[in-house]
Every structure is written in C-alpha cells, then in structure tokens.
Amino acid sequence: MQKRILLLSLVMVIAVVGGILAEKWSQSKQNHKVIVEQAPKSKLKVENLPMPEIEKTNSKVLIGYVQDFRDPNTIDYAKFTQIIFSFAHPLKDGGVLLNGDMALKNLRAMVSQAKKYHTKVILGVGGWFHIKGGESYPYFKAAISNPTSRAKLVSALTSLVDREHLDGIDIDFEHPHSAADANNLSAFIKALGGQLHSQNKELSVAVYSKINAATLTVTGFVVYDPKMFQYVDHVNIMAYDGQWDGGYHAANLSTYTFAEKIVNYWSGYFDHLHLSKGKLVLGVPLYGQPENPKIKQVSFSAILHNNPNNALKDSVIMNGTTYYYNSDTTMINKTRLTLDHGFGGMMLWEAGLDAKGPTSVTATIFSALQKFAKEPVKYYAVKSND
Structure with missing residues (x-):
C-alpha cells in the first residue's frame, strides 16, 4: 500500500515539474518571437560616392624626359606621372657623374617642385652622348661588363636615389649590339632592380624601337635579353629618330605608320613573353627634323x-x-593606338621642347589619355540616414 502511495506521489511530482518546464519553454518561444518581429528596419542605404583621390601611379603614365640644363620651373608637373632627369653619366669603373653643380641644383629643385604635384622624379642614366665626349656606349659597356664595376654602378645609383630623395632610375644604354651586351645589361638591370624595388623605388629602361622606319621591318641591329624586361616597371620605347634608317629621310622621323609597326611588334613580343603590356610606353618627339641634315632640329615651341x-x-x-x-592629331591618334593595345601610357622626348599654354603637346596627350583610358571603377560606401 505504501509503495502505491509513493509511486502515485512520484507521478504527481513529475507531472507538476513537467508542466512548469513546458510553460517556461512556451514563454521562451513567445519572447523570442516577439524580439524577431519587433526588430527595427535598417536605416542604412548604399549611396554612389565620388571616386576618392588616388596617386598618379594608378593611372596611365605620361613620362617626360627633361635635360639637366632646363629651368625646373618651366615644367608642367601636374600633367606628368614621372619626370626623368637626363642624364647621369656612367664611368667605365662603375662610378657615375652629373653635369656639375648646375645639374645637381636643377635636380634638387625638380624634386622639390614635383612633390607638390605627386609627380615622381626618376634619374636617367646614359643617353647618346657622354659628359667626357663622344658616345656613352663604350663607357656604359665597360661599366656593366665587369662584375666589380657593375656592382659599383648599382651601389652608386642606389645611393644617389637615397641621397637625393628620388623615385627611381631609368637606364638608357644606347645600344646593346651583341648577345654579350644584352646579357650584361640584363644582369645589371636585375641587380639594380633588386636594390631599388626593395626600397619601393622604380626602375625603367629606354629601348630602341626595333623597327626600321624606312622598310617598316624588324631589325636585329639592337639586341635585348628578354629576361631583362621582367625586372623593370616601364619600358620606354624610343619611337622616333627614324630619319636615320636607310639613309637620311627627315619625313621618317616618327610617322603614325612607323608607330603602328612598333606597337604591333612590342605587343606581340610581350604577349610571347607572358609579360604585362602595361609596362610598355610609347615615346614621341617634341621636335621638328629638318629636311637638310646640316641644319639643327627645332623645338615644338619654335614651330608654334x-x-x-x-x-x-x-x-x-x-x-x-x-x-x-607630329601634329596634335598624330599625337592623339598615337595615344589611342597605344591604349587600344594595352600599353601603359606615353613618353615625351623632351618636355623642355614643348610649347606653353593651350598649344602644349603635353596637354594634348594628357587630355587624350584621360579621354581614351577606360572608365574608373566606381567606389561605394554605406551611409546612414541619421
């Protein structure tokens, strides 16, 4: 009898406890449901915002060479992404020279001016003529042919970049004529690029167009090691001075047809190498070539x-x-040509030869780059109504 009473009591206790637990669980569900239903709607909405300011390095480049004797105050820095101060002169032992105190003063003034416009200043090394007379070729060749002098030149240039607060180096070795020249230049570029890129600095190389302006065919007169191009940020193609091909013909200076052949050649070459064509930059002349070779060239400024x-x-x-x-129309057409082929932008030799004001070639090409470049990606941000 007692066992029955105890068993009945236990059943009643379980029933009571179960009922209490069931009620609490039901309330919990109701409370949770209320919370979900009463959650306020979001007051946030997505608005299309203007594109923020970005550095020029993210756009198509407009690179201008400037000779060391130019007044730094006459350059339109706002239009350029890079200015290449030209030239520093390599010595056979791996040393490097600037053209005296005048050049150093102008370089420093250029760095100061360019910073106001977020324009990079690159030091050009080499060129056609050497400060000690004659062509630069034998000096440059000797400096990069020997491992000791090559290392010394790399060290000298990286020290100059650091000391003068420069943004990089441009190598203009005119021109490697043999496989040995090409291999030595490639080894030099690799070593210099390693040093500069470790400091977030740039390295570019000026190259011969590889196209004969008279025959419009590929020439083997200049030789490059293809591995070299992986170590540089830009390849500045000197698509001018075609008047010397096949005898002297001033009309071949830098025609649009000449540029077409050059762009097609380098586009195909970089596709073959699986390298970005964004490294390629087409050079154009800012001077007029006289029909009579005994007469000096004239600047675009003088022409206008x-x-x-x-x-x-x-x-x-x-x-x-x-x-x-090159007329404004030719410059605009060349700019479109380069962008249609995926090139990184345009280069001018030489910015100091340009006209000022609305007739400036720099302004013409700058506007064409803005017009023909692809539309920028839109930026979005989340903004509250409050």
Missing part, C-alpha cells in the same frame, strides 16, 4: 612661335627649310 596653327600639321616650311614633326 609664329603660327599656332602649325600644331595642326605634320610639316612646315620655316626659313626655307622643311621640318617634319
């Missing part, structure tokens, strides 16, 4: 001095001599 409408032509007769150059 008496008649701004000369900017619409590719040749002009001045003082009885015909000069050939």
Whole structure:
C-alpha cells in the first residue's frame, strides 16, 4: 500500500515539474518571437560616392624626359606621372657623374617642385652622348661588363636615389649590339632592380624601337635579353629618330605608320613573353627634323612661335627649310593606338621642347589619355540616414 502511495506521489511530482518546464519553454518561444518581429528596419542605404583621390601611379603614365640644363620651373608637373632627369653619366669603373653643380641644383629643385604635384622624379642614366665626349656606349659597356664595376654602378645609383630623395632610375644604354651586351645589361638591370624595388623605388629602361622606319621591318641591329624586361616597371620605347634608317629621310622621323609597326611588334613580343603590356610606353618627339641634315632640329615651341596653327600639321616650311614633326592629331591618334593595345601610357622626348599654354603637346596627350583610358571603377560606401 505504501509503495502505491509513493509511486502515485512520484507521478504527481513529475507531472507538476513537467508542466512548469513546458510553460517556461512556451514563454521562451513567445519572447523570442516577439524580439524577431519587433526588430527595427535598417536605416542604412548604399549611396554612389565620388571616386576618392588616388596617386598618379594608378593611372596611365605620361613620362617626360627633361635635360639637366632646363629651368625646373618651366615644367608642367601636374600633367606628368614621372619626370626623368637626363642624364647621369656612367664611368667605365662603375662610378657615375652629373653635369656639375648646375645639374645637381636643377635636380634638387625638380624634386622639390614635383612633390607638390605627386609627380615622381626618376634619374636617367646614359643617353647618346657622354659628359667626357663622344658616345656613352663604350663607357656604359665597360661599366656593366665587369662584375666589380657593375656592382659599383648599382651601389652608386642606389645611393644617389637615397641621397637625393628620388623615385627611381631609368637606364638608357644606347645600344646593346651583341648577345654579350644584352646579357650584361640584363644582369645589371636585375641587380639594380633588386636594390631599388626593395626600397619601393622604380626602375625603367629606354629601348630602341626595333623597327626600321624606312622598310617598316624588324631589325636585329639592337639586341635585348628578354629576361631583362621582367625586372623593370616601364619600358620606354624610343619611337622616333627614324630619319636615320636607310639613309637620311627627315619625313621618317616618327610617322603614325612607323608607330603602328612598333606597337604591333612590342605587343606581340610581350604577349610571347607572358609579360604585362602595361609596362610598355610609347615615346614621341617634341621636335621638328629638318629636311637638310646640316641644319639643327627645332623645338615644338619654335614651330608654334609664329603660327599656332602649325600644331595642326605634320610639316612646315620655316626659313626655307622643311621640318617634319607630329601634329596634335598624330599625337592623339598615337595615344589611342597605344591604349587600344594595352600599353601603359606615353613618353615625351623632351618636355623642355614643348610649347606653353593651350598649344602644349603635353596637354594634348594628357587630355587624350584621360579621354581614351577606360572608365574608373566606381567606389561605394554605406551611409546612414541619421
């Protein structure tokens, strides 16, 4: 009898406890449901915001060489992404020279001015003529042919970049004529690139166009080691001075057809090497070439001095001599050509030769780059109504 009473009591206790637990579980569900239903709607919305300011290095480049004797205050830094101060001169033992106190003063002034516009200043090394006379080729060749002098030149240039607060180096070895030259240049570029890139500095190389302006065929006159191009940020193609190909013909200076062949060659070459064509930069001349080779070249500024409408032509007769150059239309067409082929931008030789104001070639190419470049990616941000 007692066992029955105890068993009944236990059943009643379990029933009571179970009921209590069931009620609490039900309340919990209801409370949870209320919380979900009463959650306020989000007051956030996505708005299309203007693109933030970004450094010029993220856009198509406009690179201008500037000779060391130019007044640094005459350069339109706002239009350029890079200015290449030209030139520092390599010595056979691996040393390097600037053209005296004047060049050093101008370089420092250029660095100071360029910083105001977020424009990079690169030191050009080499060029055609050497400060000690004659061509630069034998000096440059000797400096990079020997491992000791090569290392010394790398050290000298990286020290210059650091000391003068520069943004990089541009190598203009005119020109490697043999496999040995090409291999030595490649080894030098690799070593210099390693040093500069470790300091977040740039390395570019100026190259011969590889196209004969008279025959419009590929020439083997200049030789490059293809491995070299993986170590540089930009390849500045000197797509001018074609007047010397196949005898002297001033009209071949830098035609659009010449540029087409050059762009097609380098595009295909970089595709073959599986390298980005964004490294490629097409060079254009800012001077007029005289029909008579005994007469000096003239600047674009001089061509436009008496008649701004000369900017619409590719040749002009001045003082009885015909000069050939690139009109605004040709410059615009060349800019479109390079962007259509995936090139990284344009290069000018030489910025100090340009006209000032609305007839400036720099301004023409700058505007064309802005017009033909792809639309930038839109930036979005989350913004509250409150």
